[in-house]
Amino acid sequence: MAFIGSVRRRTDEEIMSLVTGKHSLQKVHELIATRLPAKSIRIYEAGGGSASCVPADLLSNADVTVVDIDDVQLQKNKYANTKILGDIQTRAFPTGSFDLIVCFNVIEHLSAPDDAIRRFYEALAPGGLLFIAAPNPESFSGRITRMTPHWFHVQYYRFVLGYKTAGKPGSVPYPTVFHAVVSPSVLLDFCRKLGFNQLYFCAYKGMIYENMAQRRPMLGKLLNIAVQAANALVLWRKDLRNGDYHLVLEKPRVVGKSGPPQRKSNGRQRS
Numbered sequence: 280m281a282f283i284g285s286v287r288r289r290t291d292e293e294i295m296s297l298v299t300g301k302h303s304l305q306k307v308h309e310l311i312a313t314r315l316p317a318k319s320i321r322i323y324e325a326g327g328g329s330a331s332c333v334p335a336d337l338l339s340n341a342d343v344t345v346v347d348i349d350d351v352q353l354q355k356n357k358y359a360n361t362k363i364l365g366d367i368q369t370r371a372f373p374t375g376s377f378d379l380i381v382c383f384n385v386i387e388h389l390s391a392p393d394d395a396i397r398r399f400y401e402a403l404a405p406g407g408l409l410f411i412a413a414p415n416p417e418s419f420s421g422r423i424t425r426m427t428p429h430w431f432h433v434q435y436y437r438f439v440l441g442y443k444t445a446g447k448p449g450s451v452p453y454p455t456v457f458h459a460v461v462s463p464s465v466l467l468d469f470c471r472k473l474g475f476n477q478l479y480f481c482a483y484k485g486m487i488y489e490n491m492a493q494r495r496p497m498l499g500k501l502l503n504i505a506v507q508a509a510n511a512l513v514l515w516r517k518d519l520r521n522g523d524y525h526l527v528l529e530k531p532r533v534v535g536k537s538g539p540p541q542r543k544s545n546g547r548q549r550s
Contacts, residue, residue, distance in 0.1 A: 303481040303525045307410060308334050310479055310527055311379065314408055320378040323402060324359070325367040325395065326385035328352035332412070333381060344377070346370050351449025368395045372402040383412045386461055388453050393460045393469060400473050403530040409475065411466070411526045416457045419506045419519040420485045429454050439495055463524055475528035485522025 312334070319340050324331060327345040329352045331338055338358060345359040346367050353362045363370065367382070368391045380399045386392040399409050415421050424432065432452045436445035444450040460469050467477060488506075491499035509519050 298481060298483045300483050300486060300523060300525075303483050304332065306481065307479065307525055307527055311337070311408060311410070314406075314478075314529070315378055321376065321404075323372070323377040323380045323399075325380060325382040325399065326388075327356070327359070327381065327383070329355035329357075331358060331381070332383050333379075341379075349449055355449075367398070368392070369398075371398055374401055375404040376402045378404055378407045380407070380409045382410070384414070386411060386413050387416070387455050387457055389458060390456055392458050396460070396470065397473065400475065400530060405530055406532040407530050408478070409470075409528045409530070411528070412523070413461055413526075414485070414523050415463060415482060415521060416461055417463070417517075418482075418485065418522040419509050420487045420522040421457070424455055425457055439498070440490055441494065463526075466526070470526075470528050474531060476531060477526070478529050479527040480524065482521040482524040484520050487522060488520065 315337075319342065320337070322333060322338070322341045322343045324333075324343065324345045326347055328347050328349060331343075333341070342361075343359045344361040344363065345353065345356055346363045346365050347353050348364070348366055350364050353364060356362055367385070368389055380403060382395070382399070386395065389395060396409075396411075403409065414424065416425060429452070430446075432455070433446035436442040436452050442451065445452065460466050463480070463482065467480070471477065488499065488502065491502050493499075506520055513519065
């Protein structure tokens with residue numbers, strides 16, 4: 280029976296390794312639609328800049344507030360009702376101001392993401408949702424990011440991905456900090472202690488592998504060899520290709536009455 284169980288667990292892991300960011304984002308959209316029925320809702324995009332990951336039909340009926348430190352990106356934003364030039368780590372809103380807060384690929388750039396998340400919790404209405412997307416600092420690509428200087432990231436975006444404006448004002452990549460709370464296990468524990476209920480978590484294969492395979496095939500092959508070797512070194516206890524993650528949290532409808540700690544959903548929706 281132990282052998283059968285171990286085979287089944289490996290099969291689950293193999294299935295989850297096929298999850299892409301696009302597939303996971305679709306799951307997030309479905310969860311948001313379920314939890315926040317079709318109506319005009321209040322959305323806060325923290326560090327949202329000029330682009331949104333929120334479904335267009337939901338965005339079109341929402342009252343959207345965007346806070347960003349990048350004035351160039353804010354000027355390009357065409358959908359926000361309110362645009363605020365400011366720091367999400369210090370910007371406070373009254374309790375119950377928003378039904379949905381989205382922080383998409385932002386917390387890795389913050390020196391105090393824990394302060395930002397505390398403010399998110401305060402600003403959410405009971406039953407409101409927080410959607411966080413971020414790179415995983417414990418993954419292979421995350422470790423490379425931590426060990427290399429910002430100028431190296433700029434060169435990658437410019438010469439591998441073809442972003443001619445990379446590193447210029449208003450353009451990616453932005454300096455990466457990787458505060459300890461960005462690590463998924465630390466983040467989940469931190470949010471649970473704040474009072475959040477975890478609804479969804481999914482670590483998925485980072486876009487770096489697809490980008491490299493398409494734009495620099497030889498470098499892509501070398502990258503795959505390197506990450507396979509790294510996975511072997513950790514005995515495949517975790518897949519180091521899973522370079523990014525999505526997390527959806529709920530502020531309890533009765534504050535202070537959050538449920539007991541729940542196990543990670545590994546990409547499966549919780550009800």
